[in-house]
Amino acid sequence: MQRILFSDTTIDERRWDLRIAGGRIVARIERSEGRLEPEAGEEIVSGGSLTPHLAEPHVHLDAALLGQRAPNRSGTLREGIRNWATLRESLTEADLIARGLRTAQMYTSWGTTRIRTHVDTGNLLAVQTLLALKEELAGRGITLQVVAFPQEGILRAPGRRAAWEQAVALGCDAVGAIPHLERTTEEGWRSVRLAFELAEAHGVAVDLHCDETDDPQSRNLEVVCAEALDRGFSGRVVAGHCTALHSYPNPHAAKVIELVAASGVQVVCNPLDNVVLQGRYDDYPRRRGLTRVDELWEAGACVGIGHDSVQDPWYRLGTASLLDAAYMLLHVGHLTGEDQMRRVFRTLHQDNHLPFGGPPELSPDQPARVLWWPHADAIELLRERPRPRVFGLPEAP
Ligand SMILES: [Zn+2]
Missing domain, CATH: 2.30.40.10 (Urease, subunit C, domain 1)
Known part of the structure; x- marks a missing residue:
């Protein structure tokens, strides 16, 4: 020994x-x-x-290593979603397992052994397969959590809500949602509430793709925080991306950030994807498209750093090394003060563990x-x- x-x-x-x-x-x-x-x-x-060991709070294993199969010619979020919708139809169990294992090995080689993956509920085979992969990975010392993520929303077309509910019932660890992609602001808010209701019914956590847009009118994060507070979900809610916060008017941003800190909602920033996917409707100057990590920290809010994409249709350059995500964040987020850089590194082995029950x-x-x-x-x-x-x-x- x-x-x-x-x-x-x-x-x-x-x-x-x-x-x-x-x-x-x-x-x-x-x-x-x-x-x-x-x-x-x-x-x-x-x-x-x-x-x-490090923890990964946000990745998409169902789409990992697929970027080469459907090249994203424009490099945009919209083309990524379109390409994924096509790829999703041809997924097989063997392919999902092979790519999931390969990606998990990449993560462990960089020191990450807790991984929270989103899985698109538009393909229930993918949900079942990643839940099976969870067992396989546990035997290799890797914790996998699976979030039921409705990539195209739950209220935009018939059948999507039912598939999402079915995915959660299969045994997912958290309920996902994508409120900024629903048809209307109101339906976005409704999707947030439905996500909390579903999570309550199954006794699981909530982890949303929240306001991943440059639109300063995208106001879902405050609803997520209010629901977390009112329902006593503190510590069990992650809001991913939150890039609209970057573009909110400062007085509104200050109010929302205070609410994030009070609610115990963890904001997970995904700097590799968002620095290239956001700002695409801007002429010059172009916004950076990352949430306000410095101000969230200052308010006492909890922040995680995710990799999001490992060579998938949205971002081909993912390595599964969380140090790369951290490196991008400290540049683009203006976090190059000595203490800020150390805090960025510490986040990978401390705050990133919060969705898994806390750091070892x-x-x-x-x-x-x-x-x-x-x-x-x-x-x-x-x-x-x-x-x-x-x-x-x-x-x-
Ligand atoms: Zn994501």
């Missing part, structure tokens, strides 16, 4: 010795208090830093699910974006 002494390694900006053995953390001591002496037969890993602790008796990084400084890690050494996964079958 693997025994390793991490010697003079950085955890949360402090220096520690930490020992793992038999798949668990068995001892740790802060360097200012003392040190752990090496034991016979033990591997010693010196310096660098340790974090928990690196303390004695906990499973040794740790990542070792070659630098002590998070800013260096963001600069180089290296692969971590991943500990704590079962041996490959």
Whole structure:
């Protein structure tokens, strides 16, 4: 059984010795208090830093690795949705499993072992298959959560709401919605309320694609927060994208951000996709199309960082490394202050775990699910974006 002494390694900006053995953390001591002496037969890993595994709060495994099959000539969100609608018809179980496994392997190679995927409820085979994949991945030490996501809305055409409800009943972990894509503002709000009702009925979480548009009149996030507060859903609601918040008039943005913080709704920013998909109706100057992470943080709101697309019809360049998403966010979101950059990195192994029940602790008796990084400084890690050494996964079958 693997025994390793991490010697003079950085955890949360402090220096520690930490020992793992038999798949668990068995001892740790802060360097200012003392040190752990090496034991016979033990591997010693010196310096660098340790974090928990990373968590991915927002990706689409049903569409992952499909970008090449239907090239997005314009690079736009609308063409991506059109291409996906065609691809979705030809999905097979074997293809879904193969791509899901391959993408999950890409994630684990970059240190991410908790993954929340959306699955388009327009294809119930995809929903069933990803729910089956969840079992398969659990055996490999990977937690998969599945969100029932109605890509084309639930009220725009007959049958869509029923398919969405059926998908949730199959055993999804969260109810999705896409209120800004419904026909009218009112129907968008109705879809939000229906999502909460459905989640309540099944005792599951809510995770919406919320206001993924540059339209400053797209006002769904406030409804999501009000519903979360009124129904006591605090801590179980994620609002993804929220790019319209970027374009709200400042007084309205301030009000909504306060509401987000009060409601405990987590906003998940997806910087890789949104920086290229938003701003497409702008002439110059072009908006950046990311939600207001700095202001959300300042108000005490909780933010996650998602990758969203791993080589899918919307974004061909996804690597499944969350460091890439973080790197894009700190550039485009003007988060290059030293503390802001460290917070961006920390989000990947702390706040990104909130949809999964919270971040793991690196303390004695906990499973040794740790990542070792070659630098002590998070800013260096963001600069180089290296692969971590991943500990704590079962041996490959
Ligand atoms: Zn998405």
